Amino acid sequence: DAGVTQSPTHLIKTRGQHVTLRCSPISGHKSVSWYQQVLGQGPQFIFQYYEKEERxxxxxxxxxxARQFPNYSSELNVNALLLGDSALYLCASSLAQGEWEKLFFGSGTQLSVL
Amino acid sequence: AQSVTQPDIHITVSEGASLELRCNYSYGATPYLFWYVQSPGQGLQLLLKYFSGDTLVQGIKGFEAEFKRSQSSFNLRKPSVHWSDAAEYFCAVGPLHGSSNTGKLIFGQGTTLQVKP
Known part of the structure; x- marks a missing residue:
């Protein structure tokens, strides 16, 4: 079975632009969370979506x-990019909210803002 | 505010030596506790978790961790380190028992493990 897939894997943008990152959860998983991991730091929680609603x-x-689609995939959008938005963006999926022992992370999208 | 502290930013151990990575948390009660590992260019992989019960928990790849309520600690240990264990290790806490589950994990800043041959 495929794990959590994120696209693109790498992205370069300039300040002021917007970006859309995509995440496909594991089949059957209805909850998607987004995290930002700046170099040298631990991931920071951005959003959680469950059953297409922000939770x-x-x-x-x-x-x-962000938003979640009927097939439970998700998009993270960032507008007016700043240099400080450069980070690894991680998506995680689980069957439902609070399913900590079944939380799976994707490999992330590395965003560089120049 | 809830927080997680990993006091050691970087640790170097020799292959075959024992390992202990420290983690302290600040919470009003016992949270859910996790250790994750991240290899370069990879996402996070769950090593082990503590929810309740036995305070010594076993995980994958020969890792274990001990929850000590009196010290607000959840240190990760391995008796004999392998070169393939070199990676970034993150301690994390989840919502308090009984609170709403919003999917928010709070991570420490991580400890980089280097293994010498």
Whole structure:
């Protein structure tokens, strides 16, 4: 079975642009979470979606938004990119909310903002 | 505020030596506790978790961790390190028992493990 897949794997953008990152959860998983991992730090929670509804949001500005589609895949959008948005963006999926022991992470999208 | 501290940013051990990675958390009660490993260019892989019960938990790849409530610690150990264990290790905490599960894990800043031959 395929794991959590994220696309693209690498991305280079310039300041002020917007970006869309994509995540396909493991088949059957209905919950998707997004994390930002800046170099040298641990991942920070951005969003959680379950059954296409936002169920949690971290301390990120409104430039960050996300959505979940009927097939449970998800997109993370970031507008007006800043240099500080350069990071590895990780997606994680689970069957349902709170399924900690069954939380699986993708390999991430490495975003570089120049 | 909830927080996780990994005091050691970088640790170097010789292959075959024992390993202990430290993790301290700040919470009002016992949270869910996790250790993840991240190899270069890879996502996070769950090594082990503690929810309740026996305070010594066994994980994959020969790792174990011990929850000590009195010290608010959840240290990761391995009796004999292999060269393939070189990676970044993250301690994380989840929502408090009984609270709403919003999917939010709080991670420490990580410990980089280097293994000398």
């Amino acid at each position: 949690g949001r971290g301390n990120f500005p409104d430039r960050f938004s």
